[in-house]
Amino acid sequence: MPLESDVLVCGAGIAGIATAYHLAVRKGIENVILVDERPPLTLTSDKSTECYRNWWPGPDDSMIAFMNRSIDLMEELAEESGNIFRMNRRGYLFATADPDKAEKFREAAEEAERLGAGPLRIHDSIDSDYEYSAQQMDNFHAPVSGADLLLGKEVVHRHFPYISGKAIAAIHPRRAGWLSAQQMGMYMLEQAREHGVRFISGRVEAVETRGGRVVEVEVASKGEALHIGTPNFVDAAGPFVGHVAGLLGIELPVFAELHMKVILNDYLGVVPRDAPLLIWSDPQYLPWNKEEREFFAKSEETRWLLEEFPGGVHTRPEGGPESNMILILWDYKNQVMDPVPDPPLDPLYAEIAIRGLSAILPGMSAYFERMPKPILDGGYYVKTRENRPLIGPMPVEGSYVIGALSGYGIMASNAAGELLATHIEGGQLPAYAKSFSLERYQDPEYRKVLKKLEEESWEL
Numbered sequence: 001m002p003l004e005s006d007v008l009v010c011g012a013g014i015a016g017i018a019t020a021y022h023l024a025v026r027k028g029i030e031n032v033i034l035v036d037e038r039p040p041l042t043l044t045s046d047k048s049t050e051c052y053r054n055w056w057p058g059p060d061d062s063m064i065a066f067m068n069r070s071i072d073l074m075e076e077l078a079e080e081s082g083n084i085f086r087m088n089r090r091g092y093l094f095a096t097a098d099p100d101k102a103e104k105f106r107e108a109a110e111e112a113e114r115l116g117a118g119p120l121r122i123h124d125s126i127d128s129d130y131e132y133s134a135q136q137m138d139n140f141h142a143p144v145s146g147a148d149l150l151l152g153k154e155v156v157h158r159h160f161p162y163i164s165g166k167a168i169a170a171i172h173p174r175r176a177g178w179l180s181a182q183q184m185g186m187y188m189l190e191q192a193r194e195h196g197v198r199f200i201s202g203r204v205e206a207v208e209t210r211g212g213r214v215v216e217v218e219v220a221s222k223g224e225a226l227h228i229g230t231p232n233f234v235d236a237a238g239p240f241v242g243h244v245a246g247l248l249g250i251e252l253p254v255f256a257e258l259h260m261k262v263i264l265n266d267y268l269g270v271v272p273r274d275a276p277l278l279i280w281s282d283p284q285y286l287p288w289n290k291e292e293r294e295f296f297a298k299s300e301e302t303r304w305l306l307e308e309f310p311g312g313v314h315t316r317p318e319g320g321p322e323s324n325m326i327l328i329l330w331d332y333k334n335q336v337m338d339p340v341p342d343p344p345l346d347p348l349y350a351e352i353a354i355r356g357l358s359a360i361l362p363g364m365s366a367y368f369e370r371m372p373k374p375i376l377d378g379g380y381y382v383k384t385r386e387n388r389p390l391i392g393p394m395p396v397e398g399s400y401v402i403g404a405l406s407g408y409g410i411m412a413s414n415a416a417g418e419l420l421a422t423h424i425e426g427g428q429l430p431a432y433a434k435s436f437s438l439e440r441y442q443d444p445e446y447r448k449v450l451k452k453l454e455e456e457s458w459e460l
């Protein structure tokens with residue numbers, strides 16, 4: 001009996017699963033086959049920090065409208081599942097010791113407000129800030145949105161006494177937080193399967209076309225070559241999205257960067273269990289002692305440890321009040337590379353991340369001499385040059401891509417899966433569809449703003 005499907009999705013990471021879910025559950029296209037050579041969600045989608053935010057730069061409202069939609073959809077899933085994936089709304093807290101950066105926080109918040117992220121509220125004295133509740137929101141329904149800008153050391157420390165006394169300002173975007181990506185993905189996969197989606201364990205080896213359109217996909221599965229007839233093929237291959245598009249002779253404008261994260265037992269409780277995602281925005285020099293500095297200065301291989309490191313080190317508590325675990329992530333060395341299945345991880349990462357984190361959380365210095373045993377992992381941010389995703393048709397009829405989801409693929413997965421499913425069913429596309437299509441690079445108007453987009457594409 002030959003295998004047939006209406007849509008075949010290559011890749012059961014969060015992007016492929018969200019596509020299958022939106023096709024089957026929300027749009028009623030039930031004859032969908034999902035193919036992956038690994039168990040679902042085990043390549044990149046289980047390596048993330050699992051955070052989300054509607055806090056994005058312009059110059060247009062594409063990213064904010066897209067993320068607002070994605071968060072709406074995640075909230076619907078949280079609601080219907082009894083919040084099985086523990087979505088919260090604690091927000092992100094960016095802190096700085098630099099007056100120029102404080103001004104940039106204000107400009108960014110004004111822009112985000114104009115583009116639809118919600119209102120900016122400014123708190124610049126301890127008398128005027130009574131309405132700001134830093135109390136963290138474990139309730140994903142919390143109505144608070146937009147951002148709170150805290151100005152002045154006293155105001156920052158009144159609400160966040162545990163962060164560095166050097167912080168003179170902090171911005172707290174509120175439609176933001178985190179969730180369990182694994183549980184959200186598995187919930188969507190189960191729903192998709194109940195609506196007819198079939199999972200095949202195997203590797204997509206070839207995509208056949210006839211008369212310029214997709215007709216069949218070859219999958220190597222358990223020593224057999226399966227030939228699956230299908231008019232629609234979705235490339236959701238994560239780090240290998242470029243390779244899979246290459247099976248159709250298509251070259252995608254993407255590259256991959258290796259990013260790492262560390263999980264630690266914060267047994268001293270330096271990160272309060274009710275903290276938001278905490279981010280130190282300023283560049284810094286790592287706090288080494290005199291002997292360490294002299295030692296590192298001697299060798300070419302270690303001298304870089306004495307150079308300036310970029311801003312952006314961040315952490316959040318992982319697990320409930322009974323847990324001591326924290327996640328730390330710091331993109332100090334975005335290494336562009338051809339993706340390989342088991343990427344090489346920097347053995348110094350944990351030590352560097354802990355030292356860097358002491359800039360915002362001085363209590364971390366207690367771990368310099370006795371570091372808790374770190375668990376290190378990592379994966380790839382697959383990116384376009386302006387850090388916007390690729391979602392939509394590819395140049396061969398019947399072929400589609402959902403990829404280049406960079407460091408935001410979990411939070412974007414729902415709006416991305418919905419958008420691709422809408423492309424496939426031929427439905428009414430949202431206004432942001434154009435900004436994420438592969439065709440955008442042919443548009444002279446888009447090319448004019450590309451440079452600005454490249455400069456502004458925020459990353460965490």
Ligand SMILES: Cc1cc2nc3c(=O)[nH]c(=O)nc-3n(C[C@H](O)[C@H](O)[C@H](O)COP(=O)(O)OP(=O)(O)OC[C@H]3O[C@@H](n4cnc5c(N)ncnc54)[C@H](O)[C@@H]3O)c2cc1C
Nearest residue numbers: 011013014015044045048049050051204238408409410411
């Ligand atoms: C350290 C780190 C932190 C991050 N933090 C966040 C965060 O806080 N918030 C957020 O939203 N995002 C975050 N991300 C980004 C997010 O994890 C990714 O954008 C997302 O997981 C990408 O999902 P994907 O489905 O495109 O790729 P993947 O999860 O990699 O899935 C792709 C799948 O395709 C399969 N595949 C590839 N080729 C083939 C083939 N030929 N045949 C069959 N199967 C194939 C693979 O086996 C894999 O399972 C982070 C990423 C990293 C690395």
